[in-house]
Amino acid sequence: MLNILWPIIIIISIIFAIISGNMEKLNSSIFESCGTAIQLSISLLGTICLWNGIMQIVQDSSLIKKITKLLQPIFRFLFPDIKEGSKENKEISLNIIANILGLGNAATPLGLKAMKTMQEKNSNKDTLTNSMAMFIILNTASLQLIPTTVIAIRNSLGSQNPTSIIVPVWISTICAGIAGITLAKIFIRKSKTKN
Amino acid sequence: MKIINYVSVIAIPSIILLILLYAFMEKNKVFDIFLKGAKEGLQIVLQIFPTLVGxxxxxxxxxxxGVLDAIINFVSPITNLLKIPSQIMPLALIRPISGSASLAVATDILNTYGVDSTIGLIASTIMGSTETTFYTIAVYTSAVGIKKIRFVLLVALIADIVGMITSVVLWGIMS
Structure with missing residues (x-):
């Protein structure tokens, strides 16, 4: 999609600048933007390396098993159709934990594995099952505990208090998550009574 | 409000403390493991750098x-009705579609209006509490050949809007 959007945005902007006489501003903004990209990447480099390293410790120690156990009651509520100890149970748990820890790169392959396992047991191959629908909705909610990327941006732009957004992010995530889960549950119940 | 600030300040140090304490007592080679993960982080940033520049x-x-301001002016009657600052709209629109684009838009908003201004704080909170909804749904469904996604897109987008409105309301109360 960026193959279409990216050139269109730049072309329209340059033409608009010619008409409105903002050419000087536009010219300098091109190089300023490159500078900002570098500045942000350097800041991201530090934060992401640190956080990835810390989270590797969680993955390689037995902490991950502890967290999986803690999640089981929530799991039973969200995925009543999935048996405890099954393959998809384990894969979904690992995906959710990777999301919580902010390991996006690890979360996606784990999530795709879980989708494949659930698809094997799906009797209607072109339609999402209830569990799959709930699983995707969880993945579109940002479950991560520490919003490291945003903190890195705020830090690189000289914020007085880069981490001040942590609790507000938690509150917003929880509200969005509750809305998503509740609506999904309502839709699932509706489709059951229909059948 | 003081509690919120305090918890935000202690969140990261406490998580690091708990993890290190646990892993150290379990006799893991903590620093070696840390380096392994940190190296992976380096690759992630290198991979997204060209995208970021573009x-x-x-x-x-x-x-x-001036195009962005024209767009903001165009949508402001609607956003004023919903009491959402119109300066946030570019982020709200691009956030569900692309991760790197929303990162750039958020940085632009923070640069233009100030990192610690109310608008900057709202933009930061939206960035941290929402996901690239369209992209996630597309990846997860196409990987297994699903065509009928039922209520998923609708529910996920409503959840995003709830998250965004919560961010606006929260900073309205706090500042």
Whole structure:
């Protein structure tokens, strides 16, 4: 999609600048933007390396098993159709934990594995099952505990208090998550009574 | 409000403390493991760098040419009705679609209106509490050949809007 959007945005902007006489501003903004990209990447480099390293410790120690156990009651509520100890149970748990820890790169392959396992047991191959629908909705909610990327941006732009957004992010995530889960549950119940 | 600030300050140090304490007592080679993960982090940033440069330039010219302000003015009657600051709208629109583009738009908003201004704080909170909904749904369903996604897109987008409105309301109360 960026193959279409990216050139269109730049072309329209340059033409608009010619008409409105903002050419000087536009010219300098091109190089300023490159500078900002570098500045942000350097800041991201530090934060992401640190956080990835810390989270590797969680993955390689037995902490991950502890967290999986803690999640089981929530799991039973969200995925009543999935048996405890099954393959998809384990894969979904690992995906959710990777999301919580902010390991996006690890979360996606784990999530795709879980989708494949659930698809094997799906009797209607072109339609999402209830569990799959709930699983995707969880993945579109940002479950991560520490919003490291945003903190890195705020830090690189000289914020007085880069981490001040942590609790507000938690509150917003929880509200969005509750809305998503509740609506999904309502839709699932509706489709059951229909059948 | 003081509690919220305090918890935000202690969140990261406490998580690091708990993890290190646990892993150290379990006799893991903590620093070696840390390095393994940190190296992976380096690769992640290197991989997204070219994308960032491309997107940042696009958002930069969009802002400096005046197009972005024209768009903001155009949507402001609607956003005023919902009491959402219209300066946030570019982020709200791009956030569900692309991760790197929303990163660039968020940075642009923070640069233009100030990192610690109310608008900057709202933009930061939206960035941290929402996901690239369209992209996630597309990846997860196409990987297994699903065509009927039922209520998923609708529910996920409503959840995003709830998250965004919560961010606006929260900072309205706190500042």
């Amino acid at each position: 997107i940042f330039v696009a958002v930069g010219v969009l802002r400096s040419s």
